[in-house]
Amino acid sequence: MTTNDSPQQVMQIIANSDLWSHHFLPFLTFQDVAHCEQVFRCIDKERTWERLCARDFSLHTQEAPDNSFRAIRRDIKEWKQIYRRWRAWHIHTHHVTTTQQGYDAIQLYQDIQAFYIRQQQQQRQPRSYQESLAPALNKKTLQSWAEHPLVPSDLVAWYAVCGGQHTLSRNNSDEDFWAAFLGCYTCYDAYYAMRLVDAKMVGPMGVHSQSNYPNIHVLVAVCVGNPRLCLSVKKDPVNDPHGRQVRMHPFGETDQNFIVVGDQGILHYLQEYVKRLTTGMFPIAPPPQGPGFVLFPDTGDAVSVSITHGIEIRASARWFPTFSDNNNQPWQEDEEGLNFGYSFRMRKVDSSFGGTCQLVSRHFEFVNGHGVVRRIDGDAVVGKQPLLFYTGSDGRDSFGYHDIGPAGDNLVYLDTVFTYQSQTGPTAGTTRQDTHGAHVRGYFRFIPGTIEKPNGPTYDVPFNPFPLTVPFPFY
Template sequence: MEGLALDTIIAKAGARPAAALACASTHLRAAVAEDAVWRSFCARDLGLDAPLDPEDRPLPSFKVGKRLREDRTLTNYMDAYKVWSESFGMYPLPLVKRVKLFWSSLKGWISENFPEALRTLSKGASEAQIRSAEDDLGFKLPMPTKLLYRFCNGQLPFSRNHFEDVRMAPLGIIGGYVFYDHSVNVHLSSLEQMVEETKEFNLDLEEQGLPIGPNLALVASSWYHPKTFILNCSSGDLYVGTANLSAGEMMPCVPKSLIKPTDSDMPQDGLLLWLEEHLRRLQNGMIKIRPLKTSRYICLYPEASPLCSSAVTNGVKVRASAVFAPEHPYGGHPGTYLYSYSIRLSVPEACMLGGVYFSSCQLHSRHWIIRCKDTVVSDVNGEGVIGKFPLLLPGQDEFVYESCTPLNGSSGSVEGSFTFVPGRVTQPEGKPFNVTVAPFPLQVPDYIF
């Protein structure tokens, strides 16, 4: 066989059979050695579109070959496929490709949208570092989690330098939310931080006489008010700590039905699924970067339907959404769930009432109807919002405020209206008018961040 027919057979055979074919004859060895063959193997099996090693350093080729050294003698060099196979041969290649694609996609998004957080990411850990962490923990990490750390060893750990920590705090790649004096911003833990915080957590449980959970590892935590994510390394389940975490209370934050920790071809644990879902929300615009005082952060209040409602009345636009906050003390009572909601007010083009345009309008009062399932549990009227009476001008940035509400059930909704005055409250230019706040959900989500 020659040409396209032989190339097609080699390509369909795959990398390992192709390497075996190369041993059969000089003719087959020459066909298998073509760079295009190994380019296709690297793309299909590893997601590589350039000959790079696992640390993104360039390699001479996709295939094995020879190069001229400085002393004018020939030496063999390793192809990209072989380098990757030797580095990750203990893992299923489809899983290696999946985790590699996740990290390259997340880093690409961060580089474009949140570059100040990029340098908080550590380079990948070695197998020796992972084994050392497992020895310190006293148990093995799930295979997908180990691979996640092979490509990136989480974010830089707490430095204990006040000024550096203030700068680093809002740069968590998971992000968070702010309402009243409650701030959360979640960072992905490094191996070193995971080991240290897991030991502290287990020690606290021991001191209270509580049984230590089976092989639990703290994989992410907040730099502001405490919020902790815990991986069960035996089952692959991922949990978020509640306000009663000190007593061992946790909630699942990834659908259990999706977790396959022992699948031979493509195992997936809670941490991998959680991070992949977070990336999807970043990529599709469900969550975005928002300003926070003098910095920026990944804000977890949803920005798109169906989790974010939107309504326009007389030119005034109101967007509203909520997040579930299991770590807040108000949600620490049995059967009580705390939700924080974010309201965004703006006049995109112009405020118009009865065919008359107004140069501004000002919020005067609010009316909220809060439901638990289908039952009205709160009907609230009041002046202003969080003590403010925002003045809206056409084309200006949204006025954003956050508040919260407890709910005696896992699901409900909020809707209502604002009363606005054309012009200013102190100098009205027309009659007050109501602006609709479309219903938005309060619910414990399948994925909790």
């Protein structure tokens, strides 16, 4: 085609879809295409914009964000509209994110909102969880994140959709404290609640309230309890140019004292976590443990489930990250091994062996990574000897427990499992990379009726062995 060609000749060339698609379109901007389609009516507009979406955004499906970047729309029929919406996304994120990152971030936010709404409808989760999520950063604020050399692009994509969680204040309730997006647990002196930082308040340079905070990593989440840990990411030109490692380290420490808890970026880390929420792996704790996503697994291969004499026992463990004052070995992973927390959830599931029974004692066997067995026998659990009950009337099954014993509160909890949690202490032969088959086995001893008024002899309720492992990614 030359400048001497007539308009008719130009139209004939453009009408040839093969010539247009393979010899002209690859060299035209979207503005050029918009001008061409106004002049040359013979252009296959839909096919042209579909090819532009594939070329500029690697997009092959008719999906695009809504105007708020909070939801993915799948009802858009015109490829030109899809192109405009994704172009608006890239402009909003200052051209540092990919289309896939945008899709993943928006879909993740949709999944979170849908999950929160379902839990509220089932009255299993207070509204404060949903309200704790901070709004997306505006374009100007987002620019400071996008331009910072340490900030990974997938974190920019996430903050374009959700700004983390609102910062806690002294006026916040315990319910707000446990509304930690990345889960929580309590066990003796451990009050762990990993909460997303408020991106608008923190900013990419670090924590403004601490002028001595080392600007060597980008905070993503902070444990507002004990131990004081945090999650961070950073782009490292040599070792991690895209910032795909998610790191856990003591709050305020340099990034020399970190462990990697995820290696596919912060978006993937959050996606995998939400999958665990939606599948029930991390359940919402009932009273009296308090609201919160409990990080002791409730489903999956690492969970022991057994039913004996009408009593169901679910048990699982998790590594309790702890660190020392030893700069050469900040994480307590020396020859003594890892410290694990373990959780038992027990309830009566039928009345075939009597409607009530009371916990008398326990027998545990801790098998470390060298195969050495440590046995523990004791009365009750942490001073509690719950009375489990089960009733079935009017077509409705009901279970629960009466919290009695020296440390019990003497209250009755309906439709609630009894939970007992403790720690293994250092377990020899275990590391984060390999725990060498370490596990826990044993049984609980119950008596039908009550200890004061038994209805028969005691019986043992064994629980299936459960492993002491450190999954990856780790939450």
